[in-house]
Amino acid sequence: MTRYVRRFSRTERTLHWANALGFFVLLASGLVLYLPSLSVLVGRRPLVKDVHFWSGIGWVSLLAAIAVLGDRRGLVRTARDVDRFGSDDVRFLLGRRPAPQGRFNAGQKLNTVLTAAFTLLFFVSGMLLWLGERDTRFRLAGTVILHDGLMYVSLLLLVGHLYLAVIHPATRHALRGITLGTVDAEWAARHHAKWTPE
Amino acid sequence: MPDAHEGKPVGRAVFLTTVAAGVTSLLWGRGVWSRVSSAISPVESLVPLVPTGGWRIYTVSGSMPRFDPATWRLEVGGAVGRPAALDIHELRALPRVDQVSTFHCVTGWTVKNVRWGGVRIADVLAHVQPQPGATALRFVSAEEPYDDYLTMEQAALPDVLLAYEMDGKPLPREHGAPLRLVIPDMYGYKNVKWLKRIEVVPKEGTGYWEGYGYDQDAWVGHSNGYGT
Numbered sequence: 278m279t280r281y282v283r284r285f286s287r288t289e290r291t292l293h294w295a296n297a298l299g300f301f302v303l304l305a306s307g308l309v310l311y312l313p314s315l316s317v318l319v320g321r322r323p324l325v326k327d328v329h330f331w332s333g334i335g336w337v338s339l340l341a342a343i344a345v346l347g348d349r350r351g352l353v354r355t356a357r358d359v360d361r362f363g364s365d366d367v368r369f370l371l372g373r374r375p376a377p378q379g380r381f382n383a384g385q386k387l388n389t390v391l392t393a394a395f396t397l398l399f400f401v402s403g404m405l406l407w408l409g410e411r412d413t414r415f416r417l418a419g420t421v422i423l424h425d426g427l428m429y430v431s432l433l434l435l436v437g438h439l440y441l442a443v444i445h446p447a448t449r450h451a452l453r454g455i456t457l458g459t460v461d462a463e464w465a466a467r468h469h470a471k472w473t474p475e
Numbered sequence: 476m477p478d479a480h481e482g483k484p485v486g487r488a489v490f491l492t493t494v495a496a497g498v499t500s501l502l503w504g505r506g507v508w509s510r511v512s513s514a515i516s517p518v519e520s521l522v523p524l525v526p527t528g529g530w531r532i533y534t535v536s537g538s539m540p541r542f543d544p545a546t547w548r549l550e551v552g553g554a555v556g557r558p559a560a561l562d563i564h565e566l567r568a569l570p571r572v573d574q575v576s577t578f579h580c581v582t583g584w585t586v587k588n589v590r591w592g593g594v595r596i597a598d599v600l601a602h603v604q605p606q607p608g609a610t611a612l613r614f615v616s617a618e619e620p621y622d623d624y625l626t627m628e629q630a631a632l633p634d635v636l637l638a639y640e641m642d643g644k645p646l647p648r649e650h651g652a653p654l655r656l657v658i659p660d661m662y663g664y665k666n667v668k669w670l671k672r673i674e675v676v677p678k679e680g681t682g683y684w685e686g687y688g689y690d691q692d693a694w695v696g697h698s699n700g701y702g703t
Contacts (some may be wrong), residue, residue, distance in 0.1 A: 311531060313529070316532035316649065317649045318476065320534070320538050320539055321537050322533065322535070323535065323536065323537065331659035335669070354659075361483065362482045362485035364482070366485075379582075386486055387489065390487075390489045391493060395493070398494060398498070411687065411688070413689070414700060416701075417501045417502070418501075418502075418504075418701065419500055419501040419502060419503065419583065420501055422504045422505055422508045422583060423497055426504070432579065433648075
């Protein structure tokens with residue numbers, strides 16, 4: 278009989294999947310705007326632009342709403358977790374073992390931090406693109422390169438994330454945590470030894 | 476919660492560094508990128524899906540005009556003695572010019588060394604006898620309601636042409652088939668695609684993007700908030 282422990286709260290899971298949904302909608306509509314072959318295939322650029330813009334606004338608003346209406350104290354605790362890197366985290370990132378990990382391993386912390394930074398940069402550069410089309414004072418030579426570059430690095434991060442979450446045997450059990458909320462207690466003890474589930 | 480207080484606040488440092496790098500890249504990103512993209516341009520030709528130094532296709536209406544050689548005409552009218560309508564064969568029969576120039580988009584991307592083939596505007600205007608006193612040309616796109624203007628002097632710059640070929644092939648649909656304006660010294664929005672009509676007018680009017688506050692004289696590097 279497998280014993281399960283709670284790893285992710287409902288707020289955290291909602292936040293994760295809202296972020297994923299927003300990312301994929303924005304990626305799809307953004308690629309139609311960006312890749313000539315898709316632009317020609319789909320056409321209707323003004324409509325796709327509107328979809329992209331309003332999905333972006335919706336994405337950020339949704340994330341903010343979930344954070345505000347959800348378990349705020351839990352999120353603050355998680356943020357503190359993600360912020361702190363100890364000597365075991367450095368060992369973990371360097372591939373040295375043993376390197377006992379907390380609720381998040383060092384790679385997951387980095388992924389979270391980078392994803393948050395990219396989200397902010399996506400939003401800022403996207404707003405500048407939108408405003409720059411309306412007022413030249415908001416137009417900067419590097420905006421479109423930043424926005425496109427973020428897409429490339431986010432895709433790399435996403436591919437790594439999907440590999441570890443879905444394929445890699447040692448970590449794929451975590452998928453259960455982000456969908457159902459709970460993980461195998463034995464797996465948690467092995468991979469997140471310093472974490473004491475509540 | 477022993478974990479929460481262990482270690483150093485590396486997460487916020489990484490977050491702030493990434494955000495700072497991203498925000499400042501608005502100023503330095505373009506220079507670095509142009510060096511990177513010219514370094515990897517040989518690879519790019521093998522992987523056409525990734526438009527690193529390449530084109531983006533901007534349109535303003537719901538669908539892209541389609542070119543039908545049987546019905547397409549370039550109308551040339553306005554303040555002229557003898558309006559004309561040239562089909563694609565008549566246009567191609569005019570003296571041909573070839574040039575290599577760089578295309579700059581006002582949003583910040585650039586395509587280097589585009590090979591254009593086409594005709595000079597003067598050779599088209601020779602057919603219609605523009606009236607003295609007309610100072611400008613209106614270029615009307617089949618993609619409604621897109622249009623833009625050049626002064627006669629701008630249209631007579633030595634590297635301005637009406638292009639029907641791009642990189643050795645007939646101008647592709649997404650680049651304005653069968654005919655587009657090319658004025659390399661000005662940003663892309665002046666380079667009207669899907670040309671269907673050129674009007675000789677007394678003076679410049681307000682083009683499509685000028686209606687949204689873009690500069691009338693779209694000199695690359697010296698307009699629209701750049702280099703001013």
